[in-house]
Amino acid sequence: MRVDGKRALVTGASGGLGAHFATILAQSGAHVAVAARRVADCEKIASSIVAKGGRATPVRLDVADQASVSEALKDIVSAMGGVDILINNAGIANTAPWLSTSEEAYDAVLDTNLKGAFLVAKAVAASMRDAGTGGSIVNIASILGLGVTGQVGPYAVSKAALIQMTKSMALEWARFSIRVNALCPGYVETDINRDFFATEAGTAIIRRIPQRRLGQMNDLDAPLLLLASDAGSYITGTTLAVDGGHLLAPL
Ligand SMILES: NC(=O)c1ccc[n+]([C@@H]2O[C@H](COP(=O)([O-])OP(=O)(O)OC[C@H]3O[C@@H](n4cnc5c(N)ncnc54)[C@H](OP(=O)(O)O)[C@@H]3O)[C@@H](O)[C@H]2O)c1
Structure with a gap:
């Protein structure tokens, strides 16, 4: 699942999962554009990739x-020169019940997670x-696009819509050899x-995950590389949950 010679763009790569995805893609051979609004943080991530022998370019986005x-x-x-792999990772959440969710908070979540993607x-x-080269797009959704919990309504809506957008784009762009898939992480530390997650409320959530543990960022490495690399060349329009069985939690 190497991506040698490919050019990858990771959005929301100034920290968290995006910075990790950028690092993994670079370690797997790609030249990575590390993109987010906090460009100084993107520069730090790009420098650490380059220091380890990889190729990375920070970009304000x-x-x-x-x-x-x-x-x-x-x-x-x-x-x-172009982009062969896009990881649409930029995302924000707002924690509030629907009755306390402002129009501004709703718009911010949908504008970033859905319109942004x-x-x-x-x-x-x-x-x-236009380049005629095709490519792979991986939309980072969430298990909250497939199930719901309280207080994250607009986020869950944005991720459910992102999954449907993934299928719709996959259908239209297959003719250009562009694959589009959604990766749905569960709760990742x-x-x-x-x-x-160290609090009582946090450990209560972990007890409901069938594997009884949080995901670690490196649990996403192989799923990401499968969808991004040519190893997944016949996979398009799918939704891959990586959640320790969380979606299977008994009612
Ligand atoms: N962590 C989890 O357990 C988990 C589980 C399921 C899904 N996810 C998804 O994984 C993705 C990354 O989550 P995370 O936990 O790593 O979150 P995070 O640590 O808060 O990072 C979010 C990233 O998105 C960027 N971002 C936010 N708004 C942006 C905008 N308008 N333009 C460009 N970049 C923007 C931020 O960078 P700037 O502020 O510098 O722009 C930051 O780098 C999100 O889509 C999230 O929904 C996370």
Whole structure:
């Protein structure tokens, strides 16, 4: 599942899963565009990839802003020549019950997680079609796009819609040899949620996961590389959950 010689764009790569995905793709042979709004953090991630012998280019990108997407794509094409792999990872969540969810909070989540994925996928797919090379797009959804829990309504809506967008794009773009798949992580331990999962409420959630543990970032490596690399060349329009069986939790 190597990606030697491929050019990959990872959105939301200034930290968390995106930074990890960028690092894994670079270790697997790709030249990676490390993109997010906090470009100084992207520069740090790119430098650490380069220090380990990989190839990485930091890029400023706000996925929810068409002008920023167009500008970033121009920068990436001039730095790397094009994009073969897109990891649509940028995402935000808002924690509140529906009755306390403001219009602004709803728009922010949908603009980032859904419209952002659309804007970047459209720009990248157009460049792949024009280059005639095809490629692979992996949309980072969530098990909350397949099931629901309280207090994350707009997030769950955005991820469910992202899964449907994945299928629709896969159908239209197969003729251009562009594959589009959705990766749905369960609860993955990162710097941001580690403290929460150590609390009583956090451990109660872990007890409901059939494997009785959180996902670790490297649990996503092989699934990501399968969908991104030519190893998955006949896989398109699928949704791959990586969740320790969480979606199977008994009612
Ligand atoms: N962690 C989990 O357990 C988990 C589970 C299922 C799915 N996911 C999904 O995995 C993805 C990454 O999550 P994470 O846990 O790594 O979150 P995170 O640590 O909060 O990172 C989110 C990333 O998205 C970027 N971002 C946010 N808005 C952006 C925008 N408008 N334009 C460009 N980049 C933007 C942020 O960078 P800037 O602020 O620098 O722009 C940041 O790098 C998300 O799509 C999330 O829904 C995570």
